[in-house]
Amino acid sequence: MNARGRFISMEGPEGSGKTTQCARLARRLLAAGREVVALREPGGTPLGEAIRSLLQHDAAGERMAPEAETLLFLASRAHLSGQVVRPALERGAWVVCDRFFDSTIAYQGFGRGCDVEEVIRVNEFAVGGLRPDLTVLLDIDVAAGFDRLAGRNASAGTGNDRFEREDRGFHERVRAGYLELARRWPERIWTIDGSRNADALERDIWSRVAHEFGI
Numbered sequence: 001m002n003a004r005g006r007f008i009s010m011e012g013p014e015g016s017g018k019t020t021q022c023a024r025l026a027r028r029l030l031a032a033g034r035e036v037v038a039l040r041e042p043g044g045t046p047l048g049e050a051i052r053s054l055l056q057h058d059a060a061g062e063r064m065a066p067e068a069e070t071l072l073f074l075a076s077r078a079h080l081s082g083q084v085v086r087p088a089l090e091r092g093a094w095v096v097c098d099r100f101f102d103s104t105i106a107y108q109g110f111g112r113g114c115d116v117e118e119v120i121r122v123n124e125f126a127v128g129g130l131r132p133d134l135t136v137l138l139d140i141d142v143a144a145g146f147d148r149l150a151g152r153n154a155s156a157g158t159g160n161d162r163f164e165r166e167d168r169g170f171h172e173r174v175r176a177g178y179l180e181l182a183r184r185w186p187e188r189i190w191t192i193d194g195s196r197n198a199d200a201l202e203r204d205i206w207s208r209v210a211h212e213f214g215i
C-alpha cells in the first residue's frame with residue numbers, strides 16, 4: 001500500500017476501453033468524496049506530453065530503436081512519478097492512471113522483444129519502488145480491440161498512430177505478455193473481460209475498488 005492515498009492503474013491492449021473506464025472510475029471516486037488525480041501515460045506533465053508526441057509519430061520516418069523507445073517511456077514515467085504521483089499519494093489523493101509500468105513490460109518487453117527481466121529492472125530504477133495498489137487489466141481479443149479503434153478513428157477523422165500500425169503478431173505478443181504479468185503478480189493485477197459493455201465493466205470495477213479499499 002502507498003503512504004496515504006491509493007494508486008490504481010488501468011492496462012490492456014489497444015481499444016480495450018482503458019480511457020473510458022479511467023474516466024468513469026475517477027467520476028465514481030469524486031462522487032464518493034475523494035480527491036482524484038487522473039493521469040495518462042506517456043504524458044501527465046508538460047515534459048511527458050512532449051515525450052508522448054515524440055513516441056507516437058515517426059521522426060522523419062526513422063524507425064526508433066526499441067531500447068530508445070523503452071527509455072523514452074521510462075523518462076516520462078520517472079518524471080511523472082516524482083513530480084505528480086508521489087506528492088498526490090502523500091497528501092492522500094487517489095491516483096487513477098491510464099497505463100503505467102506494465103505497459104512497458106508488455107509493449108517493449110513482450111511486444112518488441114527487449115529482455116523482459118531487464119525492462120522490469122530499468123522500470124524499477126525509473127519509479128524507485130512506486131507501484132499501483134491495484135492494476136485493472138482489461139483483456140480483449142486483438143481484432144475486437146482494433147474494430148473499436150477503427151470506429152473511433154473514423155468518427156474522429158484520425159488515422160492510426162505508430163503503435164496501432166504494428167502488425168497483428170506484435171499486438172498478440174503484447175496481449176499474451178499482459179496475461180503472463182497477471183499470472184506473475186496476481187496480488188496486484190486483476191484481469192477482467194474487456195469485451196463486455198462499458199456500463200457492466202464500470203459497475204464491476206467500482207464494486208472491486210469499493211470492496212478492496214473500504215469505500
Ligand code: Z5A
Binds near residue numbers: 041151196
Ligand atoms: N505504450 C508503450 O508502448 N509503452 C508504454 O510504456 C506505454 C505506452 C505507457 C499510447 O497510446 C501508446 O503507447 C499505446 C501503447 C504505447 N499504443 N497505442 N496505440 P494512447 O494512449 O493514445 O492509446 P492507448 O492507451 O493504446 O488507448 P487506446 O487503445 O487508443 O484506447 P483505450 O483507452 O483502450 O480505449 P477507449 O479510448 O476507452 O475506447 C476506444 C473506443 O472503444 C472508443 O470509441 C470507445 O467509445 C469504445 N469503447 C470503450 N469501451 C467500450 C466497451 N466496453 N464496449 C464497446 N466500445 C467501447
